[in-house]
Amino acid sequence: MAEKSAIDKFIDKTLSETFPEELPLIPTRAKFVVFPNSIIPMIIGRKKSIAALEESLEKYNNLMFFVSQKDIELEEPTIDDFYRIGTIGKVVQIIRGPEGEYKVLVEGLKRAEIKEFTEFDEVIKCKIKPLNVSYKKTKVLEALVRRVKSLFEKYISHTKKFPQEAIMIIEETEDPEVISDLVASVLPIEHTEKQEILEELHPKKRLEMILEILTQEVELLEIEETIESKVREKIEKGQKEFYLREKLKVIQEELTGEAENEFTLLKEKIKKLKAPEYVKEKAEYELSKLEKMSPFSPEANVSRTYIDWLLELPWEQKTRDRLNIKEAEKLLNKNHYGLKEPKERILEFLAVRKLSKKPRSPILCFVGAPGVGKTSLGKSVAEALGRKFGRISLGGMRDEAEIRGHRRTYVGAMPGRIIQLIKKLGVKNPVIVLDEIDKMGISYQGDPASALLEVLDPEQNNAFVDHYLEIPFDLSEIIFITTANVLHTIPGALRDRMEIIQIPGYTDAEKYYIAKDYIIPKLLKEHGIEKTQIKITKGALQKIISEYTRESGVRSLERILAKLMRKVALKLAEGEKSVHVKINNVKELLGTPPYFRSDKLEKPEVGVATGMAWTAYGGEILQVETLITSGKGKLIITGKLGDVMKESAQIALTLSKKIIEKKDESLLEKFEKCDFHIHVPEGAVPKDGPSAGVTLTTSIISSILNIPIRNDVAMTGEITLMGKVLPVGGIKEKLLSAYRSGITNIIIPKHNEKDLEKIPEEILEKLKVYKVENINEVLKIALMEG
Incomplete structure (x- = not known):
């Protein structure tokens, strides 16, 4: 068995000691409480306390009872001014002071409770009862001891006020009684909190109280240390910079005989700068202002940053165009499948640049559904020309300063994103794609769409002035390409400056070749799969395209094929040599x-017409439902429809009344005694646009006449009050969506006949397209009984 330490022997001795029933009492003031297992110095100066000390030395073997006053300011406390629990202590050292007071060193021995006061006039004496508690040394108690010791060590490391002996005593013992009392005696807390800890007999609860106090103290000390460190670091940094700057000046003077400082270097850079004369003049003016400023002033930092921007912008640097039309055509065909019209326009653009000495850079705007390759087309233009490529996303932009920059009066001012991108690319003639130009907003910070007018206008952008630079920068050699999902949200003035190129969605056949020749080879490389390790049959790929995706672009298709590659990679990692996808x-x-079920209605229904819509995500088919109920002729519209579609519904109801009047006047009373509820399912999805008039009218007429509408017919077209069918946009996307849904009979406005040329022949051959001019033609085709 291991030999007991000196501390453990001291504890055993203290526990076995017997104490007199009566002891002289010394009330303690200041902000300390005498704890057992601790040694505390104190000054005894009051008359009664000195008498108690003398009696303790003469009659009680240096023992006395120490108890705290409730009010530490009282000079002559009464019986009620003392706490009832205190500590039996022993005087181990005494020194007489110059003014009659005594400096004593007290060793706390045992908690005790006052039973009664036996004397209070000349000296205070009381009968006491030592307090004991029995407890088990549990794992929880052991953990508490360790945690308190650990936190106390951290506390000591931060304060650095405690002697090494106190640290060693705590390190050497594991006794919860000793640990709790020792730590409590030195914590910088109010005497009321210390008294609470003294009155708590169970060491577990005492340790929990101490742990809470220690945690707060350590956190506060760490915060104080962090603040002090930051302040010290700032002061030292400023002093160090000043010292180094002065030292550098002296060294330069010794080496060159002149102070070749920062300003001299900047002057040299301005002289060598390849830029228009007005730029150099502006830089020299700013440098002269900077020389007169204190290097530590905020304005000096602003001027220094501004000069850096002037020196780093590519005022004259540009790349030389590579204008080989055949090479460009090969590159476009390599990077993109289909897209005949956009490719032709890009090649025309390159041909003009080759022939003209001063070509004007048009602003191309690629409009199409997500995932059809608008941004990547811009990248291909840059690659074909051998120019640098940059991209700015305008989606959600609401601050005009994002385009024009902030004025230098603002804290943290910077140029706009166009100037920032030009600086990053290092040339004045890159290809810049402005993505999502249809998704900009307006706020109290200005209208970024209006700010773009100057950027995109060929008549103005040769002298574009950024608010930060305050001098013109030539943007005329930049090829700007914008992208959008829809056109109607782009302001008219901005749309007028751009050449619109529609990029339609892909057919399933086109998607098959894109997946086979572009997506799958890229994904194989990304997933580390060899061509010999996977085989995907044509039927499997067509099934994935038709049943797992339903979109105009190929983004979802790429995600699904990536998922397939991960599944294949897992099988290969598990030991299979190759995977055959059938x-x-x-x-x-x-x-x-998810799309194995067709959106086509299973059977013809009364009041349910299939319409074709064109959204920002491509073509879709919508079921328009009309239900007639008893009422007062009200029109109820649901399905989160926009204002344009609501107006179309009003027109459709009025037109229906006119048509019914001609067919059967007896049915006209329905318009007065019935309510018409028009609903377009998927109410959470916003729907709007001027192409639902035909569908709405057909649905209402079907409900009134109680005649089902063919489920194999889809229609589009706007209607007038006279019953004329007006042309609409997005014919290709609409027809493809109907085809994907298994609908083969299509009704379109007569004036949209020219748009059929854009439909792939293999799709058009499978569709029966009716070209109509008025609503009566529509009803003859769509209703089961003409």
Whole structure:
């Protein structure tokens, strides 16, 4: 068995000691409480306290009872001014002071409670009862001891006020009684909190109280240390910079005989700068202002940053165009499948640049659904020309300063994003794609769309003035390409400056070749799969395209194929040498297809017409439902429809009344005694646009006449009060969406016949397209009984 330490022997001795029933009492003031297992110095100066000390030395073997006053300011406390629990202590050292007071060193021995006061006039004496508590040394208690010791060590490391002996005593003992009393005696807390800890007999509860106090103290000390460190660092940094700057000046003077300081270097850079004369003049003016400023003033930092911007912008630097039309055509065909019209326009643009000495850079705007390759087309233009490529996303932009920059009066002012991008690219003639130009907003910070007018106008952008630079920068050699999902949200003035190129959605056949020739080879490389390790049959790929995606672009298709590659990679990692993806195991790899069910109605229904819509995400088909109920001729519209579609519904109801009047006047009373509820399902999805008039009218007429509408017919077209069918946009996307949904009979306005040329022949051959001029033609085709 291990030999007991000196501390443990001291504890055993203290526990076995017997104490007199009566002891002289010394009330303690100041902000300390005498704890057992601790040694505390104190000054005894009051008359009664000196008498108690003398009696203790003469009659009680240096023992006395120490108890705290409730009010530490009282000079002559009464019996009620003392706490009832205190500590039996022993005087181990005494020194007489110059003014009759005594400096004593007290060793706390045992908690005790006052039973009664036996004397209070000349000296205070009381009968006491030592307090004991029995407890078990549990794992929780052991953990508490360790945590308190650990936190106390951290506390000591921060304060650095405690002697090494006190640290060693705490390190050497594991006794919860000793640990709790020792730590409590030195904590810088109010005497009321110390008294609470003294009155708590169970060491576990005492340790918990101490742990809470220690945690707060350590956190506060750490915060104080962090603040002090930051302040010290700032002061030292400023002093160090000043010292180094002065030292550098002296060294330069010794080496060159002149102070070749920062300003001299900046002057040299301005002289060598390849820029228009007005730029150099502005830089020299700012430098002369900077020389007169204190280097520590905020204005000096602003001027220094501004000069850096002037020196680093590519005022004259540009790349030389590579104008090989055949090479450009190969590159476009390599990077993009289909897109015949956009490719032709890009090649025309390159041809003009090759022939003209001063070509004007047009602003191309690629409009199409997400994932059709608008941004990547811009990248291909840059690659074909051999120019640097940059991209700015305008989606959600509401601050005009994002385009024009902040004025230098603002704290942290910077140039606009266009100037920032030009500086980053290092040339004045890059290709810059402005993505999502249809998603800009207006706020109290200005209208960024209006700010773009100067950027994109070929008549103005040769002298674009950024608010930060305050001098013109030539943007005329930049090729700006913008992208948008829809056109109607782009302001008219801005749209007028751009050449619109529609990029339609892809057919399933086009998606097959894009997946086979572009997406799959890229994904194989990304996932580390060799061509020999995977085989995807044509049927499997077509099944993935038709049943797992339903979009105009190929973004979802790429995500699904990436998921397939991960499944294949897992099988290869598990030991399979190759994976064969066939029609019958696609479901096993990718799960249940989300689009295996067609959106086409299962059977003809009364009041349910199939319309075709063109959204920012491509073409869709919508079921328009009309239900007639008893009422007062009200029109109820649901399905989160926009203002344009609501107006179309009003026109459709009025036109329907006119048509019914001609067919059967007896049915006219329905318009007065019934309510018409028009609903377009998927109410959470906003729907708007001027192409639902035909569909709405057909749905209302079907409900009134109680005649079902063919479920194999989809229609689009706006209607007038006279019943004329007006042309609409997005014909290709609409027809493709109907085809994907299994609908083969299509009704379109007569004036949209020219748009059929853009539909792939293999799709057009499978569709029967009716070209109509008025609503009566529509009703003859769509209703089951003409």
